[in-house]
Amino acid sequence: MRLGAAYDPGNMSLGRKLRMISWPMVLLLCMLSAVGFGMLYSAASGDWNPWAVRQLIRFGIGMTLMLTIAVTDIRIWMRYAYFLYFVALTLLVAVEVMGVIGMGAQRWIDLKFIQLQPSEIMKIALVLALARYFHGLSAEETGRISWLIFPVLLVLAPAALVLRQPDLGTAVMMGLSAAVMFFLAGVRLWKFALAGGAVLAALPIAWSFLHGYQRRRVLTFLDPESDPLGAGYHIIQSKIALGSGGLFGKGFLGGTQSHLNFLPEKQTDFIFTMLAEEFGMVGGLALLGLYILIIAYGFLISLRVRNQFARLAALGIVSVFFFYTFINIAMVMGLVPVVGVPLPMVSYGGTSMLSLMIGFGIVISANVHRDLQIGRRGEDIT
């Protein structure tokens, strides 16, 4: 018990926990989701059905989950991090097996109210597992390569499974968020250079493993005009929609590219394009600002946390969130290949929203338990 500490961070009352929830973060997430509802309403040409209503219900479920997790003792997450990872991995294998049986690429398990995508859960589970692992590592151990073999395997196993689905976008995101975890845990920079070099060297081999349509997407990304009606169509139409929106946009429900269906997947991957078409660059920057606020808030939380697991988990999850945002927006603007990554909290889609809200539940939980100190082996430190 420290002097001046008016409470025991290992044993807080529910009321205290509720008070310590970072409500501004909750508010920002609500605002972001509200933008999503509005755009889904527009995507259905001014109808709450079929997308906005269902998204709203999921948001309600997600919010409940998030707040529940936020007040749950963070040590439980640390304890079950590997278990959660194992469950997600099992589910990934399960869809792989089902995909083989179902003769085709399958990425989800039908739970009736939601189509569960194990890869989305894995993104969070991987962050937790890595946070758990690096929490238990001393500074010297972090510096040794032998201690890095296990976490690399933790990354490679799901990434390989996801690649087989095939879901290039998710695999890249797993790789990037894992790299962030390694970086934050203190792994030396030259090792990243080494790994980067290895990835570059492996690119030609990876290329040979890519599916035809994935290769086409990469090639089309490099030169979309080469196939304006085929694989390049999405990105060309998306750029036209964005560009024609101009500074102030065509007005809510007024996006011609979106509403006349020139823009594909407007309720999912290309929802940012629709927003930018209807609200212009001003609208696009405003949404980007909202994302920056959420991410910055996540940074602040992680910097104040006094145990390694929670701060790694919090900033890892925030980074996952960041990569979602960046890859999606860069994708619809033709900066990166079309890889099928949704715009977090805004795109229509259940699992990504739920898993992100679970993730933010942990971030908020990190804030709630920011004064809790946890030893390397999980023991309480008082």
Place this chain on the structure above:
Amino acid sequence: MYREDAERQKLFSRRAAILGGVQFAMVTVLAGRMYQLQVLESDRFKMLADENRINIRLLAPPRGRILDRNGQPLAVNRKNYRVLLTAEQTPDIRRTLEILGRLVDIGEEDREQILREIRRRRGFVPVTVRENLDWNTVSRIEVNAPDLPGVSIDVGQSREYLYGPEISHVLGYVSPPAPGDTGDDPLLQLPGFRVGKSGIERRHDLRLRGKAGNSQLEVNALGRVIRELERKEGVPGNDVVLTLDLPLQRFATERLRDMKSAAAVLMEVDSGAVLALASVPGYDPNAFNIGLSRDDWRAIRKDPYAPLINKAISGLYSPGSTFKMAVALAALKHNVIKPGETVFCPGHYELGRSKFHCWRKHGHGWMDMNGALQQSCDVYFYEIAKRLGVDRIAAMAKTLGLGGATGIDLPGERGGLVPTAAWKKKALGKPWQGGETLVAGIGQGFVLSTPLQLAVMTARLASGRAVKPHILRAVVSEGVTQMIDTQSAPPLDIDPGHLKIVTRGMDAVVNSPSGTARASRLPGDGPKMAGKTGTAQVRRISRRERETRVLKNEERPWKERDHALFVGFAPLDRPRYAIAVVVEHGSGGSKVAAPVARDILHQAFLRNPAAPPGQPVPPLDPGERI
């Protein structure tokens, strides 16, 4: 707080700052890209977005009508009703087609064709089931509409020629533009659009065509029309009013019907307005619009009577004896003979070792100019032609309008030929022969003319003025009638006294008891006609045939019979109408051509269509413009 974690936190904070910096830089890239797309290149993308969504559809303007001088419609636009089927609005296509099949005749083959078409196109594209429906069928379909989901009626327009073959050559026809017809007009790209291919339809195509309107449609990515953004109606084509008089035109065509292949031109002497321009056989211009089968086309092309040719302006015939007025006028002008001076006709004329025959084997005896015209004595004209030489004959013939296109506003007119010594040298590379002058003196040999030229020649003889023919009377543009100017023609360079002598001869041809056309006087005590018959040989009669017996026309195959010609005007004292009739292989001018001319002129006086000059076209019945 234990020490180890403090160090970890320090490292974490440092690296989090770096991470934050990197992430912020990445977001800046996104914002920069947004600026690039939405501000710098926005105009280009706005244009592309509009190109995506806006589909411009041309609206065909209604084609102008063609009317006769009294406003009677000759060519109009008919509503073309089509029944369409839109697949996506029909729950059961086969059933709908079956019900529709009870109302309109749909063959098994058509049904398969329609189903194929439906499969080939997107569901919202209407497919044509049947075209050219009559009004009864349209009403039956409309009444049964509740049982026919997805069935709709659509109105287009198609050209209709109300009098078919009777005015086919003057009006011409329309058909889809040939690959060579691609002008600037976007209308030419419109499926189903027709352009004028001959006659008035061709000559005044741009007037009749009008200007295209357009409709800007917003379409979605599938091409489905969402709404009309803007509509600009086109400008309907102008109505074209002809100088033709419909009843006279029909009468002339009807009168020629039994002649196999013939042409007649009736015009006003003073104005040159063509009142009737007939050429038989004709063709049905409506057939070209609907689409001619290959066999039909071949049959028309191979028809020995050449129905596609407007013989009145494109048929070239030896004028025969109708040319004699030109020779007589040249003789008077150059004073090679006095009107009263006589020439003896023994039935033939000798030049060197050649013998030239008169049409009357035993000769006419002593002939003066009046008698020579009246009885069409060839020997008299051999003699004065020889005295004149071919070039002086040619000059007079050209003054009268022969040997060059008259310039009538119809496509396809031919100029004919009036030979000169220089022409023969140039065209055939041979010197002119004296005998050829004699042959030219009776309008045979190289001399060629169109029926229209002969009518113009007659009008000039009758009026003494350089009459030019025309067929366009007025243009009606959005209700405003604009008359075509017809200035009074300047006088010809011919002594009126000489004209008097020649026209007196023409009077005698018809009205004296020994004239060649005495049987074709106008009936009654009304106006009198003057004229000249002509019979043009189309084959050479050999010496041996002369010695035995020249076959009568009836004994020869049609192709070898003489052409029958007649030119005339009436009334004698103040001429109003000039006429020329050519009956191909019709045997004799007096027997075949003159009665036709008489009947048409008689009809003209009954109709009395030639209103005094300057009177405006009677107001047109606006009728049903579609």
